Amino acid sequence: MVMHGIPALLIVWQGVNRLITLSSSDLLIIGLYFAMVLGIGIYLRRYASTSNDFFMAGREMSAWVAGLSFLSANLGALELMGWAASTYQYGILAAHFYWIAAFPSMVFLGLVMMPFYYISKTHSVPGYLKLRYGEATRALSGISFAVMTILMSGINMYAMALVMKVVLGWNIHFSIWVSSLTVAVYVALGGLYSAIFNEVLQFFLIWLGALVIPVLGMIEVGGWSGLVSRIHERVQSDGYVHLWSTLGTFSGNPMGVHWTGVVFGLGGAIACGYWTTDFLVVQRAMAAKDLRSAQLAPIIASYFKMVIPLIVILPGLLALGVLPYRLVPESSVHPGLHSYNEVLPLMLARYCGPGLLGLGITALIAGFMSGMAGNVSAFATVWTYDIYQPYIRKTESDAHYVRVGRWCTILGVFLSIATAYFVTQFKSIMDYMQALVSFFIAPLFGTVIIGMIWKRTTAKGGFWGLFAGTASSVVMYTAVRINPAALRYIALSPDAKDMAENLYRALWSWIICVVVTVLVSLFTEPKSEEQLAGLVWGATKFPRAEPIPLWKKPIFWAAGVAILFGVLQWMFW
Amino acid sequence: MHERRHMLPVWFFIGVLLTIYGIIILITAIGEWSHPTAVVLAQYHPGIWCGVLLLVIGIFYTVRFWPRSR
Numbered sequence: 001m002v003m004h005g006i007p008a009l010l011i012v013w014q015g016v017n018r019l020i021t022l023s024s025s026d027l028l029i030i031g032l033y034f035a036m037v038l039g040i041g042i043y044l045r046r047y048a049s050t051s052n053d054f055f056m057a058g059r060e061m062s063a064w065v066a067g068l069s070f071l072s073a074n075l076g077a078l079e080l081m082g083w084a085a086s087t088y089q090y091g092i093l094a095a096h097f098y099w100i101a102a103f104p105s106m107v108f109l110g111l112v113m114m115p116f117y118y119i120s121k122t123h124s125v126p127g128y129l130k131l132r133y134g135e136a137t138r139a140l141s142g143i144s145f146a147v148m149t150i151l152m153s154g155i156n157m158y159a160m161a162l163v164m165k166v167v168l169g170w171n172i173h174f175s176i177w178v179s180s181l182t183v184a185v186y187v188a189l190g191g192l193y194s195a196i197f198n199e200v201l202q203f204f205l206i207w208l209g210a211l212v213i214p215v216l217g218m219i220e221v222g223g224w225s226g227l228v229s230r231i232h233e234r235v236q237s238d239g240y241v242h243l244w245s246t247l248g249t250f251s252g253n254p255m256g257v258h259w260t261g262v263v264f265g266l267g268g269a270i271a272c273g274y275w276t277t278d279f280l281v282v283q284r285a286m287a288a289k290d291l292r293s294a295q296l297a298p299i300i301a302s303y304f305k306m307v308i309p310l311i312v313i314l315p316g317l318l319a320l321g322v323l324p325y326r327l328v329p330e331s332s333v334h335p336g337l338h339s340y341n342e343v344l345p346l347m348l349a350r351y352c353g354p355g356l357l358g359l360g361i362t363a364l365i366a367g368f369m370s371g372m373a374g375n376v377s378a379f380a381t382v383w384t385y386d387i388y389q390p391y392i393r394k395t396e397s398d399a400h401y402v403r404v405g406r407w408c409t410i411l412g413v414f415l416s417i418a419t420a421y422f423v424t425q426f427k428s429i430m431d432y433m434q435a436l437v438s439f440f441i442a443p444l445f446g447t448v449i450i451g452m453i454w455k456r457t458t459a460k461g462g463f464w465g466l467f468a469g470t471a472s473s474v475v476m477y478t479a480v481r482i483n484p485a486a487l488r489y490i491a492l493s494p495d496a497k498d499m500a501e502n503l504y505r506a507l508w509s510w511i512i513c514v515v516v517t518v519l520v521s522l523f524t525e526p527k528s529e530e531q532l533a534g535l536v537w538g539a540t541k542f543p544r545a546e547p548i549p550l551w552k553k554p555i556f557w558a559a560g561v562a563i564l565f566g567v568l569q570w571m572f573w
Numbered sequence: 574m575h576e577r578r579h580m581l582p583v584w585f586f587i588g589v590l591l592t593i594y595g596i597i598i599l600i601t602a603i604g605e606w607s608h609p610t611a612v613v614l615a616q617y618h619p620g621i622w623c624g625v626l627l628l629v630i631g632i633f634y635t636v637r638f639w640p641r642s643r
Contacts (some may be wrong), residue, residue, distance in 0.1 A: 024600040029594060036590050047580055065583060197583045204587050208627060216614050353610035355601035355620050359594060359627075 009354040026358030033362045034182055034455045037369070038199070041186025041194045051401045054191030055123060055381045056287050057239025059272040062291035067300030070284040072199035075206060076156045077369015078313055080364055081163070084347075085340035088327055090255040090499070092572060093247075096262050101271035102305035105566040108559045109276040109285070110298040112479050115322070115542055117286055118132030118294045119534045125279045125448065126386040132463035132535045135390065140466055141447075142386035145279060145439045150412060152280075153375035160368035161420070163361070166338075166345045170422070176420055183373045184413040187380075188406045192287060195370075199284075203304075204380040209363025210311040213344070217318035228323035237518075239557040240320065243572040247252060254365025256322035256497025265503030269510040271444035290396060291543060297555040302561045306568065319343045322350070372416065372549045380408040414563065439477070442506035443469025446513035453537050454521075455529070461521030469513025476505045485505055581640055588634025591627045598606030 022030075048054045061069070086096040122128040125143060130138035161175035168175075186194045221227040221406065228241050229394040239246045246253035247262060275281060275298070288294035319327070323346065330339045338346060348360040384405045393400070401572050478502055479486040491500040522569040532539040550556050602620025609615035 009607065023601070025597050030599060032590065032593060036586065040586055043581070201587050201590065204591065204630075208591070208623070208630075211618060212623065216617070216619060219617070220614060338598045350613050351614050351619070353602075353615060353620060355598035356623055359598060359623070483596060 010528070017156060020357065022358065022361070023354035025355045026361065027551035029355070029358035030362050030365065033205070033290065033366065034115075037186050037198050037526075038182060040197050040201070041189040044190030044193045044197065048191040048193050049385075049399075049402065051398050051405070053193065054402045054405050055145075056283075057192040057196055060289045061164055061196065061284070061287045061293070061297075063296035063300060065196065066284050066288040066293060066297035068203045068304070069199040070235060070281050070297050070482070071208075071301035072203040072370050073195075073281050073284055073374035074371070075203065076341040076367050076369075079308065079371075080206070080210070080229070080367045081159050081341050081344055083312045084195065084316040084319070084343040087313045088319050088340050088343050090253075091320070092243055092313065093239075093253060093255045093257075094316065095243060095572070096306060098309050098313070099100065099243075099565060099568055100262060100267040101300055103265055103561055104296040104503075105271040105275040106302040106305065107561055109282070110295045110302075110554055111558055113177075113276050113449070113452060114285060114295045114298070115291060116535060116540065117282065118288075118291050119540060119542070122286075123385045124200065124382050125277050125282055126382055128535070129451070129462070130386070130390075132532075133457075134409065134459040137389070137463045137466060138386055138457065139446065140463065140470075141444060142382050144470065145382050148376045148440045149280060149382075150415045151381045151419050153372045153379070153412065153416035154332045154421075155423050156368045156371040156375070157416055158420040158423040160365060160372075162341060163345055163364050163368070166342050168361075173566060176417055180372065180413045180417055183369050183376060184410050187373050187377050188409040189404075190378050191405065192381070195373045196284065196287065199370045202370040205359075205366040206363045207311065207530075209359040209361075209366075210315075211362060212351055212356055213318065214310050214314040217315065217322065219320055219348065221318065221570055227317060227321050227512045231317065234320060240317070243569060245573055250491070250493045250497070250500065251495040254495060255499045256495065257500045257503060261491065261500055261507070265507040269397060269442040269445065269506040270503065270508065271507045272449075273441035273443075273506070273510070274453075277448050278441060279382060282366075282375045283378055283381060284292075292548075292552075292554065297447060299554055299557045303557075303564070306561070306564055314348050316343055319347055324346075326540045338383050353475045363414065372413075376409055376412040377415065379412040380405045383408045383412075434556075440470060442510040443473065443513040446510045447517060450517050450535060455534075455536050455538055456521055456523040456526050456527045457531055459519060460524045461517045461519075464520045465513045465515075465517025468516040472512045473505055475508035476508065477501075515525040522526070578598075579640075581603070582638045584634050585638040585640065588622075588631050588638060591631030592635055595624050595627030595629075595631050598627060 029513050047058075052058055083094055083097060086097075102182045107252050117125075117128060120128055120131055122131060125141075126138045126142035129141050157176050157180050160179045161170075161172040164170040164175035186198065190197070218224070218227070221230055231240050237254065247259035249258065250258050279300075285294050285297040288297055325338070327340050327343065327346075328337050330341060344364065348357060348364075352360050370543075384401055388404055388408075389396075389401060440478065443466055445470055447462050450465070451462055451526075476486075476490055480490065487492045487496050487498075487501050490496075491504045493500075496504075527540050534540050602618060602624055605620065606618065609618065616623055
């Protein structure tokens, strides 16, 4: 697969001229960024000497730092390039992957699940599963997470190399190695401290660098009504600018989905699965200094998540309205044509002169590298704590595990490099991400949430539920690849399109996981109340909180997110 | 960021980088004032606005979180 992909890609590259020539100020801005992230990693090396420091950043992050890094860890290539590309393909429906996907689940994590993660003092999500269900479930989750996170890291690396190819004309292999080795150095040196510091830095750069596009773009088209008019002229369809009104039928919208898939598949299974159990993001909240900060972190992040469509979704819509040519799927790219994934670089080139272009490119690079760094640091933590320590070397010194973590970081980067080439086989980066998420994340959410809310859940129930959910997702995915007509049975409609498969497959795998977990649990022995202390509702004593004003409580800010979510749905109905 | 063992806060690094970026972009934009690059809406001189914004944010964070001797 890899050997087939590279020669084809080389044929494409020979015919593609670089999009723009960078000025010396642009190159200086990009170079300074690399110098800064490496400098931060070198500076923080002295503070990451224990395993608690290297893997959990000393568990002393403030709510704001934890919250911004929580969001930035996810704000990689998938967000910047992938969703802009998906918006160009599917219209404003792509915003669902922010609003309904982010709000309920991130708040749910903060209010409901974070107390159990934090009070149990686990180092990772698989670590919680070990406490709740036992080693078998932890191993299954840890290994599947390790595989998935490396694949996701490969996506980030590929996307960054694509930007450098399009904009700078750099060879894609060179770009992959430059970015990945930079990440390897600063994460291997400073651990989670370094990853979090750079994620917060990258948050600022992403916003400041990418904001130019929506601001100038909306000036060019004359506001939202002007943009809608232009899109209507281009695509002669109402489906690109409405969030809910076209979801009554599969055939009524560009994405080919139904509202049930969006609400339950995306908002329920996929989003909750990702934001509440993906250790990449949960690790940042776990690094908070106390329980209230840990709860506030994802809630703070959800506010910014609500606004991110401004720099990701809106540029995709603007591209649909202002670019004088049509973009094509990755597989259809020939000399002179541009793919969906090039939306953001093309829009940067449209509006940004020297200096601003460098800032915009740096913002893209920063987003990609934060995504990759997050994946690699999470991989190192899960490998060290959930695979290496329990199964390979149980009783080594703390310094030994820190060394393992550093080497594992480097190993993870090299594995990511290998997976980056697989991404070239898919027409859209986001389709690839959704397929991965639905394999592992949706069933994992089922296993974790059942374990948190139902004392009767047993170790065997948790393991077989997780296994069944994951296996069913792989089976459904394979079935559709072999026979595309099978999609009509998974999505329960002959009009369903590819994106619907991801949503409904995640929903079915979650349901299967929960059902199997419940059934097996009813016929197997549960843990005692004492063994479940700190792990499940009804067996956990939450620390008595000091009296604080309402506005300092997580529930207050969660209510604000709910109101903001409602307003946005109404505005873009 | 809670200071631990005199660790420089992340906000300080952000301030330094944004300040430098603001200076670079502002100088570049001023240099292009009479002959802006042929991009859409170049007449609005977005580089000036963005450079000023970066400088303001960068200087604020740098001064606010400048390491002080204990």
